[in-house]
Amino acid sequence: MAEEIKKEPPANFKITIDNITIEVPPGTTILNAARMIGPEVAPPAMCYYSKLKDSGGKCRTCLVEVAAGSTADPRPMPKLVASCRTNVMDGMVVKNVTSEKTLDARKGVVEFLLINHPLDCPICDQAGECHLQDLSYEHGVVQTRYEFKRRAFVREDIGPYIQLHMTRCILCYRCVYVADQLTDNRVHGILDRGDHSDISTYISKAIENDFSGNMIDVCPVGALTDRTFRFKNRVWFLKPMDAHRDCDKCCGKVTLWNRGDEVYRVTTRKDQWGEVQNDENGKPMWICNNCRFDKKQTSDWVIEKPTSINRHSVISANHYQVKVMPHDPLDKLLNGRSPLLLMDIHEESKVNQQDVHLDELFGPATGKTFNGEPLATGHNVTDIKEGVGANTQGTDSTNPGTH
Amino acid sequence: MSKKLLLDKIGIEGIKGFEVYRREGGYKSVEKAFKMQPNDIVEEVKKSGLRGRGGAGFPTGMKWSFLAKPEGVARYLVCNADESEPGTFKDRYLMEFIPHLLIEGMIVSSYTLGSKISYIYIRGEYDWITDILENAIEEARQNGFLGKNILDSGFDCEIYVHRGAGAYICGEETALLESLEGKRGLPRIKPPFPAVKGVWGSPTVVNNVETIAAIVPIINEGGEAYSKIGVGRSTGTKLISACGNINKPGVYEIDMTISVEEFIFSDEYCGGIPNGKRLKACIPGGSSVPILPANLLLKTAKGETRLMNYESLADGGFVTGSMMGSGGFIVLDEDQCVVRHTLTLARFYHHESCGQCSPCREGTGWMEKVFTKIENGKGEMKDIDLLWDIQRKIEGNTICPLGDAAAWPVAAAIRHFRDEFEWHVLNPEECLKRNYGLAHYADELQAPVTA
Ligand SMILES: Cc1cc2nc3c(=O)[nH]c(=O)nc-3n(C[C@H](O)[C@H](O)[C@H](O)COP(=O)(O)O)c2cc1C
Ligand code: SF4
Ligand code: SF4
Ligand code: FES
Numbered sequence A: 001m002a003e004e005i006k007k008e009p010p011a012n013f014k015i016t017i018d019n020i021t022i023e024v025p026p027g028t029t030i031l032n033a034a035r036m037i038g039p040e041v042a043p044p045a046m047c048y049y050s051k052l053k054d055s056g057g058k059c060r061t062c063l064v065e066v067a068a069g070s071t072a073d074p075r076p077m078p079k080l081v082a083s084c085r086t087n088v089m090d091g092m093v094v095k096n097v098t099s100e101k102t103l104d105a106r107k108g109v110v111e112f113l114l115i116n117h118p119l120d121c122p123i124c125d126q127a128g129e130c131h132l133q134d135l136s137y138e139h140g141v142v143q144t145r146y147e148f149k150r151r152a153f154v155r156e157d158i159g160p161y162i163q164l165h166m167t168r169c170i171l172c173y174r175c176v177y178v179a180d181q182l183t184d185n186r187v188h189g190i191l192d193r194g195d196h197s198d199i200s201t202y203i204s205k206a207i208e209n210d211f212s213g214n215m216i217d218v219c220p221v222g223a224l225t226d227r228t229f230r231f232k233n234r235v236w237f238l239k240p241m242d243a244h245r246d247c248d249k250c251c252g253k254v255t256l257w258n259r260g261d262e263v264y265r266v267t268t269r270k271d272q273w274g275e276v277q278n279d280e281n282g283k284p285m286w287i288c289n290n291c292r293f294d295k296k297q298t299s300d301w302v303i304e305k306p307t308s309i310n311r312h313s314v315i316s317a318n319h320y321q322v323k324v325m326p327h328d329p330l331d332k333l334l335n336g337r338s339p340l341l342l343m344d345i346h347e348e349s350k351v352n353q354q355d356v357h358l359d360e361l362f363g364p365a366t367g368k369t370f371n372g373e374p375l376a377t378g379h380n381v382t383d384i385k386e387g388v389g390a391n392t393q394g395t396d397s398t399n400p401g402t403h
Numbered sequence B: 001m002s003k004k005l006l007l008d009k010i011g012i013e014g015i016k017g018f019e020v021y022r023r024e025g026g027y028k029s030v031e032k033a034f035k036m037q038p039n040d041i042v043e044e045v046k047k048s049g050l051r052g053r054g055g056a057g058f059p060t061g062m063k064w065s066f067l068a069k070p071e072g073v074a075r076y077l078v079c080n081a082d083e084s085e086p087g088t089f090k091d092r093y094l095m096e097f098i099p100h101l102l103i104e105g106m107i108v109s110s111y112t113l114g115s116k117i118s119y120i121y122i123r124g125e126y127d128w129i130t131d132i133l134e135n136a137i138e139e140a141r142q143n144g145f146l147g148k149n150i151l152d153s154g155f156d157c158e159i160y161v162h163r164g165a166g167a168y169i170c171g172e173e174t175a176l177l178e179s180l181e182g183k184r185g186l187p188r189i190k191p192p193f194p195a196v197k198g199v200w201g202s203p204t205v206v207n208n209v210e211t212i213a214a215i216v217p218i219i220n221e222g223g224e225a226y227s228k229i230g231v232g233r234s235t236g237t238k239l240i241s242a243c244g245n246i247n248k249p250g251v252y253e254i255d256m257t258i259s260v261e262e263f264i265f266s267d268e269y270c271g272g273i274p275n276g277k278r279l280k281a282c283i284p285g286g287s288s289v290p291i292l293p294a295n296l297l298l299k300t301a302k303g304e305t306r307l308m309n310y311e312s313l314a315d316g317g318f319v320t321g322s323m324m325g326s327g328g329f330i331v332l333d334e335d336q337c338v339v340r341h342t343l344t345l346a347r348f349y350h351h352e353s354c355g356q357c358s359p360c361r362e363g364t365g366w367m368e369k370v371f372t373k374i375e376n377g378k379g380e381m382k383d384i385d386l387l388w389d390i391q392r393k394i395e396g397n398t399i400c401p402l403g404d405a406a407a408w409p410v411a412a413a414i415r416h417f418r419d420e421f422e423w424h425v426l427n428p429e430e431c432l433k434r435n436y437g438l439a440h441y442a443d444e445l446q447a448p449v450t451a
Helices: A030-037 A100-115 A131-139 A174-182 A214-218 A289-294 A330-334 B018-023 B028-034 B038-048 B060-065 B090-097 B099-113 B127-142 B173-180 B209-221 B223-228 B260-265 B294-298 B338-352 B358-375 B381-394 B402-426
Strands: A013-017 A020-024 A063-068 A092-095 A156-158 A162-164 A188-191 A198-201 A224-226 A239-244 A253-259 A262-267 A302-306 B075-081 B115-122 B158-163 B204-208 B237-244 B250-255 B279-283 B328-333
Touching: A013 A030, A020 A030, A030 A092, A063 A100, A100 A131, A100 B358, A100 B381, A156 A198, A174 A188, A174 A214, A214 A224, A262 A289, B018 B099, B018 B127, B028 B099, B028 B209, B038 B060, B038 B099, B038 B209, B038 B223, B060 B204, B075 B099, B075 B173, B075 B209, B090 B099, B090 B127, B090 B209, B090 B237, B090 B250, B099 B115, B099 B127, B099 B158, B099 B204, B099 B209, B115 B127, B115 B173, B127 B158, B173 B204, B204 B209, B209 B223, B209 B237, B260 B279, B260 B294, B279 B294, B279 B402, B338 B358, B338 B402, B358 B381, B358 B402, B381 B402
Parallel strands: A013 A092, B075 B115, B075 B204, B115 B158, B237 B328
Antiparallel strands: A013 A020, A063 A092, A156 A162, A162 A224, A188 A198, A239 A253, A239 A302, A253 A262, B237 B250, B279 B328
16 A cells, blocks of 8 residues: 655644735734734734743633634634634634624624723723724723622732732733742732732732732733822823943843833833843843832943834824924024014913912803913803812822822 | 433432432443543434534533544543523533432543543532532442543543632633632633533533533433434433422423424423413523513414424524523513513623623613613613614624623514513503503414415
């Protein structure tokens, strides 16, 4: 008998995602293949984190339709699959944004993630770099259909560096994997089950082992925040810069977030998927707690360059990246004249005076407000009562009473 | 009287103990199996047509043949005795009153699969049964049916009973394996399947108690003979645990040729509905399967008599049919409220969701809240559509089938009993005082028009 003719398996698998074909090595997941094509076809991933083993499969935002399983078995898969945990097959055809089914399911997932979310973005440190915000903008709906009380937890300081807002957590399990895979001892985990699952240390232990700060960076939402940065600034007011120092514990390569000369916070360097960047050897550049929490002087660091931030991000607003300074035509226009145009408005006008604080008024300002009656306002404000909605704690409106 | 293969000796005094069990022909299948090659036993099981009794009905012989057998790697058999599905209590009956049947099946199956260490994962609440099983294991060992070199066959086997801690999700096979390993009972993401990477990272077969017990008559009588009992792909006998509004709740062994009507109304089985009430609805296979109104329960949409077997119960798909599931047969009479009943199930799935994946974690709780609102006379018409949309977005989008199991009962309740939901919305005060009643749910269905 002739020996069974064994066909060499193809070195690379061909996969088509949203009509774009690419060749990838066997063992690549659909999600990573899509990322190789680019952000237009890459499904959103809230729980998968390529640098953390076993992550993914949980949030279900990355669901995609498999229209053909492989060349050998071109049948479509009956259910949507989690692209982060499904490997490509040769000849597979995947539909992400071109699939009605996918978009519908994703909309559902976003709604599920939001029904118990506090939506406290205005006072959340993560705002501006929150993956749940991005996801909701892109795939969510404007109105909620949920009309019940939202699940709430008490805020908790887990150790000197990290604060946990369990109410905001989407249970992606990433922080648990960080603790398992990066620190010498995991002291926190998920207690209880179902929608009352709770990230916690068992009986308020402190999380302070080295590298635990990376949990803050992997958390896709504002559930784990940096206590040394809490309420200090909005991220989009800060100027991110790549910097490094010699560190005996970690790579020492970080992003500094400055305002003026002051270092507000230190984070890992992130790639375009919001994950920590790899170094030239393909090793993730996690940073130690010393670099993150204790080196808050610009002089601690060698600054390399401004961090390049995706121009779609709110953080990049006002950070112009241009090679040539625009030429200012004003001098030429004025041609030596000095017109009234440039007078200080406060000296010339009765309205808009600096000593009248608009934020202290209970209603819209009128002429009277600036005419010797600094607290006078318009008439349509009778329903605004003093104190209602005011933030009596001065800090945070979630669980008032706990600090 | 239909043929009994599992419970035929249940009435014999002392059958719980080894001696009587052995005298009545027990452990014969072990002797017979040891003279066979494991592969031939798998063929025999394939021939029998036995389908898994845990709920999904997957052919057991096929499952066994999928087990990976890499050189030098241990393989495991795990018996799923977690039985936590509301309405299902058949495994409990079997383990409590004829424990040696399970142990006998475990030994034969372990030999077939090459499992030298096998586990019985039992739900925590069955604490007294743990003792019964451990006692039976000890008796079997003392009589040379467990331990080293069983009956001089050269085959070693130990069986351990592992108690769960009371979570329904630990009945899902991969969550069960996690729990068995001492971790949180979270379902694993598949692939890899247990047949390749199960407990302790080794190839594993997970089977239901009844499935493993059924191996005994298959070996004794032969796969061929077993497959002749029943109809079509529903071979052998099935244990049904019947409960709800019936005269004789309990566990019945049926061969799968009887009709649903006979099962509910004949004196041999449920004995009809008490107090002269009429049948309104039924969940034929445990809380996860679709509920059917009386008319669709007794006759299929095609107008044929519905039988108590896999194919017939599933006839019509989810639109007009249901499933055999785990055999938890729940009967509702005309005084029961389907909204309230489904709320109870929604609460159960909300409570039991492991919380790993967002649709099930968030969706189950949401459904329970909307149900509570409707049941309390505060519902609006849009809530019914909302429920439909929530279950639709859970189904098929989760890691494990618990999400589907939470969605299906809701879908079926709305599909078949929508007017009962609407009645709650339109009569917010009345619905607190009385139930909707039987309405038209038992009316003869129009025979479908065929072109
Ligand atoms: C949420 C959930 C709960 C389950 N509970 C049980 C159970 O209690 N007992 C059981 O035998 N199978 C249960 N199953 C089915 C098992 O996952 C598995 O399919 C079964 O044990 C396989 O055995 P079988 O092939 O003998 O039916 C459950 C499945 C799910 C998704
Ligand atoms: S705290 Fe953050 S990282 Fe941890 S599970 Fe919750 S969302 Fe994920
Ligand atoms: S479907 Fe529900 S029970 Fe199953 S893994 Fe997801 S959250 Fe857990
Ligand atoms: S990213 Fe794939 S399931 Fe969360």
